[in-house]
Amino acid sequence: MIRTIILATYLIPALIFSIPSLMKAKLLEKKGKLDERNRLAFEVVSKMSRRLIKLSGSQIKVVGEENIPRDKAVLFVSNHQSNFDILLLLGFIDKPKAFIAKVELMKIPILSQWMKAMGCIFIDRKDVRQSLRAINEGANILKEGHSLVIFPEGTRSKDGQLGQFKHGSFKLATKSNVPIIPVTINGAYKIMPKGKLIIKPSKVEMIISKPIYADEEIKRDSKMLADKVKNIIEENLKN
Secondary structure, eight states: OHHHHHHHHHHHHHHHHTHHHHHHHHHHHHTTOHHHHHHHHHHHHHHHHHHHHHHHTOEEEEEOGGGSOSSSOOEEEEOOOOTTHHHHHHHHSOSOEEEEEEGGGGGSTTHHHHHHHHTOEEEOTTOHHHHHHHHHHHHHHHHTTOEEEEOTTOSOOSSSOOOOOOGGGGHHHHHHTOOEEEEEEESGGGTSOTTOOOOOOOEEEEEEOOOBOOOHHHHTOHHHHHHHHHHHHHHHHHO
């Protein structure tokens, strides 16, 4: 519980002190300088994320970062073990990115504004039509050259085991024709188990696999694509 208090003590002032940078990001957006806005938002939020991970006492090992194309947008597809997964992806993968995030996060002051500045898309899983609109919006963002992250399990794992993938979100890749980068997060569930507020130092490994390029057959079958990515992540979890 002490580490939880330490993280909260850091996060709240950090968000407040980030407001001038947030205002700058919004100004860049008004001027149509979206690339500059994205870089600024990523720089601020990734620095904050690394600090939070450090305060948790956890040790992070990243394998395969050389597999990420640097000259184009990608769709990162990751398993979901913890509330810390977003911090890990922001803090330890050096490529600007946004997230397909649940709509409930829009209620969090300042943080939700930074998520908007990064280009995050909020999805209401209870509203099928809104979810479809969000997928189409995400595909357009990818086409414009901005990377995204999805967690196709839809919810966090209680014990680190991989859940079922919802293949609908893979239409982001088939519609935008960007490379898919499978990301395996192993051990993050130990930092903050689902349903608990206690934070424990843990050893976490992030494995970034080689890109998957959707051929014409896969484009016609998003389930086939989801199964292919799931098998890669599942195999990495076994090692």
